[in-house]
Amino acid sequence: PGRAVAVIGAGGVGFNIIQGAALAGAKQIIAVDIVEEKLAMTKTFGATHTVNAREDDAVSAVLDLTDGIGVDYAFEAIDRPETMADAYNMTRKAGTTVIVGIAAPHEAVEINAFSLPSQSKALTGSWLGQGNPPIDYPKLLDLYAAGKLKLEPLISAVYSLDQINDGFAALKSGQNIRGIIRFEE
Template sequence: MVKAAVLHHYGEPLAIEELDLAAPRFGEVKVKMKAAGLCHSDWHVVQGQLPLPLPLVLGHEGAGIVEEVGEGVTSVQAGDHVVLNWVPSCGRCPYCRLGRPDLCEAAARLTATGTLPDGTTRFSLGGKPVYQFLTAGAFSERTIVPEQAAIPIRRDVPFELAALISCSVMTGVGAVIHAARVRPGSTVAVIGAGGVGFNIIQGAALAGAKQIIAIDIVEEKLTMTKTFGATHTVNAGDEDAVSAVLDLTDGLGVDYAFEAIGRPETMADAYNMTRKAGMTVIVGIAAPHETVEINAFSLPSQAKTLTGVWLGQGNPPVDYPKLLDLYAAGKLKLEPLISAVYALEQINDGFAALKSGQNIRGLIRFEE
């Protein structure tokens, strides 16, 4: 039996349940969770904006220790420290062969079904299956994941910091480095000072951007962005964000604008504050039914690049260890990202703080 946070009904609090957890099968890994981050993607599911099979163990940003491996597993062994990879790419589909494992078709199917690759889940309650979010199910004392979803890491980084790598850091820094390929001396705007937005900011600083404009409506968060490399801040609750960015860039707009909230109106703002021939990068996740309104004439006449990014366009087996090496070298800030730490039983308090905009990143710490 394992204790886990389970979503039974959309819009309702998560329930702490004692679940049965079967042993890992071929190609699977059992992970004893040590830390898991509270992400807006999880909250979108709670609210029913990303409909998935229920009941569901949420959580996808996490780190822990390998406790057991199934037959055929070769990349990790019991005792290894691992970070979860919520896009366990197959290596065979067209996108994997194109060098885009972040867009793996097999991983996308698992996202939709809430299962492991064989179509089943190891969690159950009263003999009935309990599904797991993004193949991870990180809000559980223990979880079973595909081998590709357990990335071995160095042992000298605390689990609470390593957990952040698997989503907010990879997504934010990767959006800058991999997707936008921000050039030194560039101007950058970042809409949304949350877990991902802060990492976009420090990714832009790592890339050598000369001007990094952080945009949010929470003044305390805007003040903190300076710690991560922001050179200017705009409180969108007090002034129009697009006009403010244009004023700060002599009317041109920024070379790169990133949206890290997931709202259609802020996505349009990001596009409108991007200069001609600049790049707008959408990182935030909106509900599937929502659309963004952009002036059609501007598409050819302003020649902007508009793109999205999933998991920072990363390759977790390669990128997770590199990001932790950057942290160990003092070039990546992780400690300031954690606003609050909760026990698993306090997870609904953590989501309430996430919803209210209080936290950069709330974190679940699992008991020994």
């Protein structure tokens, strides 16, 4: 509670990280993306501020929003080495950077190695949420039943099985948050 959080990537995963931060009581949640429509939608999930990385340097903008301190937690949900480094660089001293986006196996992230010990920063990853379904799913269902977990706004398109190629094209282009395929009986 009361922490500052940045989330790079306003897609299905990023929106849920924002929701999680809001549910955990973060006081400042900064969404970073390059698509203005997606940034506007982050407010639905709990973002308090947005940064369009196409218009502004993401690290500088986040540092400005946090009075030069940086965020307690930065999450990268895209999969690009550059944005992973940005997440690390916007993390405050003794803060934690969490890499959620899964980059290609040959990709490397360049960070200042001295800052790990000198600033006591933590750098970690989250592989597919690293949850415990028997424990976590009932909690998530309770949050949804209580109206605290917003799932419907995540569904931006519904496709029939005949439209599956359209759905994949939309997914690839980034135009959908989450498209679903409805199987008719």
